[in-house]
Amino acid sequence: MFRRLHHVTKSSGGTLPSLLLFFLILQSCSHQPPLGPEPQGAIMRKLSPYDYPFFSDDMGFDGLTHAIGRSLHYLGKLPENRSFTFAGDAYSRNHIIESLEKFLAFISTDPTQTELNTFLASHYQIYQSRGNNNDDTVLFTGYYEPILSGSLTQSDRYPYPIYAYPEDLVSVDLSMFSPEFEKDRIVGRVSSQRLVPYFDRKDIDINGLLAGKATPIAWVSDPVDLFFLHIQGSGKICTESGQTVHVHYHASNGRPYKSIGKVLIESGKLSREEMSMQAIRDYLKTHPEEQENILNSNPSYVFFKTEEDGPIGCLEEKLTTGRSLAVDRRIFPMAGLSYIQTKKPLVDGNGTIQRWEECTRFVLNQDTGGAIRGPGRADLFWGNGPYAETAAGYMKHAGNLFFIVLKKR
Numbered sequence: 001m002f003r004r005l006h007h008v009t010k011s012s013g014g015t016l017p018s019l020l021l022f023f024l025i026l027q028s029c030s031h032q033p034p035l036g037p038e039p040q041g042a043i044m045r046k047l048s049p050y051d052y053p054f055f056s057d058d059m060g061f062d063g064l065t066h067a068i069g070r071s072l073h074y075l076g077k078l079p080e081n082r083s084f085t086f087a088g089d090a091y092s093r094n095h096i097i098e099s100l101e102k103f104l105a106f107i108s109t110d111p112t113q114t115e116l117n118t119f120l121a122s123h124y125q126i127y128q129s130r131g132n133n134n135d136d137t138v139l140f141t142g143y144y145e146p147i148l149s150g151s152l153t154q155s156d157r158y159p160y161p162i163y164a165y166p167e168d169l170v171s172v173d174l175s176m177f178s179p180e181f182e183k184d185r186i187v188g189r190v191s192s193q194r195l196v197p198y199f200d201r202k203d204i205d206i207n208g209l210l211a212g213k214a215t216p217i218a219w220v221s222d223p224v225d226l227f228f229l230h231i232q233g234s235g236k237i238c239t240e241s242g243q244t245v246h247v248h249y250h251a252s253n254g255r256p257y258k259s260i261g262k263v264l265i266e267s268g269k270l271s272r273e274e275m276s277m278q279a280i281r282d283y284l285k286t287h288p289e290e291q292e293n294i295l296n297s298n299p300s301y302v303f304f305k306t307e308e309d310g311p312i313g314c315l316e317e318k319l320t321t322g323r324s325l326a327v328d329r330r331i332f333p334m335a336g337l338s339y340i341q342t343k344k345p346l347v348d349g350n351g352t353i354q355r356w357e358e359c360t361r362f363v364l365n366q367d368t369g370g371a372i373r374g375p376g377r378a379d380l381f382w383g384n385g386p387y388a389e390t391a392a393g394y395m396k397h398a399g400n401l402f403f404i405v406l407k408k409r
Contacts, residue, residue, distance in 0.1 A: 042087065042130055042134075043087075043129065043130055043331050044087045044127045044128060044129050044130055044375065044403065045128055045130055046087045046088075046089065046125065046126075047125075047126045047127065047128055049121050051126075051128075052120070053126075053339065053341065053400065053402060054117060055113070055117050055120055055339060055360075055362075056116075057116075057360065057361045057362055058357075058358065058359055058360055058361050059322055059323075061107050061362075062322075063320050063321060063322055063323045064104075064107060064323055065104065065107075065108075066320050067323035067324060067363070067364045067366070068100050068104050068337070068364065070317040070318060070319075070320065070364070070366065071315070071317070071335040071336070071337075071364045072097060072101070073317060074315040074317050074334075074335050074366075075093055075096060075097050076097070079093070080092070080094060081093075084096050084333040084336065085333065086125075086127045086333060086405055087127050091405055095405075095408070096335065096336055096405070098406055099124070099404070099406035100336075100337060102123065103124075103337060103404070103406075106119055120404065123407060124404050124405060124407060125404075125406075125407050126402050126403070127402065128400065128403075129332075129378075129400075129401040129402075130375050131375055131376040132374050132375060132376030132377075133376070136400060137376065137398050137399075137400070138342075138377065138398070138399055138400060139378075139396065139397070139398055140340065140342040140343075140378050140379070140380060140395060140397050140398070140399050141377075141378075141379050141392075141395050142379060142381070142382050142392035142393075142395035143231075143232050143233075143326065143369070143379050143380075143381055143382070144382045144383060144384055144388035144389055144392040145232065145235055145236065145310070145311045145383060146225070146228060146232055146235040146384070146389070147235065147236045147238060148222075148225050148226075148229060148237050148238070149221065149237075149238050149239075149240075150162075150218045150219055150220040150238070150245075151219050151220075151239055151240055152219070152239055152241075152243070152245075154216070154219045157221055158218075158219035158220055158221050159219065159221075160221070160222070160226050161216035161218075161219055162216060162217045162218050162219070162220065162226065162229070162237070162247055162304055163210060163214040163216055163217070163303050163304065164214055164215045164217050164250070164303060164304060164305060165250050165303050165305065166198075166213045166214040166303060167213055167214065168189045168190070168213050169187065169189060169198060169251060169253070169303070170187065170195060171185060171187050171251065171254075172185060172187070172188075172195065173185055174186065186254060187251070187252065187253065187254025188254060197254065198253040198254050199253060200253065200296075201255075201295065201296050201300065201301050202296040202299070204253075205223070205295075206292065206296065214303065217237075217245065217247055217304055217305075217306060218237045218245055218247070223291070223295065224281060224284050224285075224295070227295050228281075229302075230300075230301065230302040232392075233248070233249040233302065233311075234246075234247065234249060234310055235247055235311075236384070246306060246307045246308065246309060246310035247304040247305070247307075247310075248304060248305055248306070248307045248310055248311065249302055249304060249305075250303050250304055251302075252300055252301060252302050252303070252370070253300065253301040253302075255299035255300045256300065257298065257300040257370040257371055258297060258298045258299065258300070259298070259371065260280060260294050260295065260297055260298050261275050261280055263294060263297045263298075264280065264294070269283060270283060275396075276393050276394045276396075277389075277392065277394075278393045311381075313366040313367035314326075314334075314366070314367050315335060315366050315367070317366060319367060319381050320364070320366075320381070321382065321388070322361065322363075322380070322381070322382065322383065323362070323363050323381075324364060324366040324367055324381040325340065325364065325365055325366065325367070325378055325379070325381070326366075326367035326368050326369045326372050326378065326379035327372060327377075327378050327379075327401075328368065328372050328373050328374055328377065329365075329368040331374070331375060332365060332375070332403075333365065334365050334368075335364065335365060336364070336365055336403060336404070336405065337362060337364060337403075337404040337405075338362070338363050338364065338365055338402060338404065339360075339361070339362050339401075339402040339404060340359065340378070340380070340401055340402075341358075341359075341360050341400040342359045342380075342395075342397045342398070342399030343356040343357065343358065343395070343397040344356065344357055344358075344391060345357075345390060345391050345394060345395070347387060351386050351390055353394060356397070359380075359399075363380070367379070367381065378401055380395070382395075
């Protein structure tokens with residue numbers, strides 16, 4: 001995940017207005033009465049206590065202290081006048097901090113489920129995502145931290161580069177030109193004093209147009225592994241010398257993300273029912289003659305930076321396995337406490353999924369993703385290792401997403 005853009009740069013020349021136009025064209029609570037309906041198209045709704053879910057945590061609060069701590073660290077760096085809005089209700093940064101601290105203190109007492117639900121009903125306001133169709137349904141997928149073998153130097157065994165931020169990549173924050181474009185940004189490069197779209201995947205990997213413009217951080221042996229590193233946005237490169245390099249999303253080329261899974265479905269090569277990351281890998285492995293064209297059907301390309309540790313989410317905080325959630329940060333408040341109801345896989349000793357079980361747990365909104373758009377999508381971070389890869393590769397289950405905020409006094 002970890003889809004962020006950095007290094008805002010103004011283009012030279014006098015062509016920006018027409019360029020902007022082009023891109024814009026493309027572009028006591030138990031007695032509380034039930035609340036009225038939210039407006040059509042609202043991204044979340046405020047729940048009456050009668051509609052609160054029954055809260056339980058399938059991880060027994062494991063890892064939650066760490067995840068809350070990372071959100072508190074992020075919030076502590078924000079200005080005090082920063083506000084967070086839930087279904088029209090605005091809360092200050094300090095209020096969100098207090099929400100997390102109060103919840104953290106409570107779970108440290110190891111409460112029963114009854115005590116947990118009584119506590120939340122008494123002290124917290126719950127909001128629910130309306131989903132993409134205003135049906136309260138959210139599609140949950142998963143992501144993980146891949147571990148790749150590689151080298152710090154290019155060789156016949158390791159020919160595929162993991163690129164750092166290109167020197168000619170330009171990111172334009174449109175809010176600098178008009179408040180009307182507050183959340184809009186475009187990415188490109190300057191050519192003949194004009195800002196043009198940046199090179200796409202084929203330009204970079206096949207035509208070599210990035211040569212001399214970006215420094216490789218490391219080199220890996222498999223282009224498919226590299227492609228999925230781009231999709232996941234973060235990973236570990238284990239080198240022959242025994243060094244581990246943590247690579248983390250830095251920027252993208254600004255091209256639209258296109259799912260190669262969708263390409264395979266639409267071309268009739270895989271069915272929607274069998275679609276998974278593992279199915280895509282198997283198809284590419286057994287059809288090497290198609291691999292290049294399939295990978296290049298996604299023009300989006302990711303550039304990385306190194307970190308001392310990882311993986312790091314879009315808040316620049318370390319993610320917590322099973323507790324960090326990626327949502328659309330353009331519409332949902334980040335860093336706060338959430339609760340999910342979805343499914344998780346139960347696997348046997350061979351890594352085969354036996355069945356899907358209930359996955360109900362508290363999570364923190366600490367990441368985002370290029371494919372995570374709208375109120376009907378969320379991505380759960382599963383960590384690294386075989387189970388994480390299985391869960392992330394196969395998870396695509398409908399569920400519910402709730403946001404938890406301390407009631408105002």
